[in-house]
Amino acid sequence: IWFHNKKDEGVLYPEFYKPFPEVAFALLLTAIESCIDEWSSGAQTNKMFTMDEYQDVLDEHLNNLADFDEHTKAQGLLPKLLSRL
16 A cells, blocks of 8 residues: 555655654554454454444554553564664
8 A cells, every 4th residue: 555656645745754754553453453354264254344343443452552662662562663664
């Protein structure tokens, strides 16, 4: 979506994606979780990736990232990670 080709937002506006926004990282993790959910039965089933379906999951990822940042603040791991994405 953001980096698919040279006309996408991530390529056109890199200043908004360096470091990679924490909320965008949480959204990426949520999308990955949605893909895993589609295969949870062992066979792929279509699952809608909607705000109603995944808002709680996104919020959980945001909270986990905040906890991770708090627990690794001395090492600065989350900012380092986001700057490398």
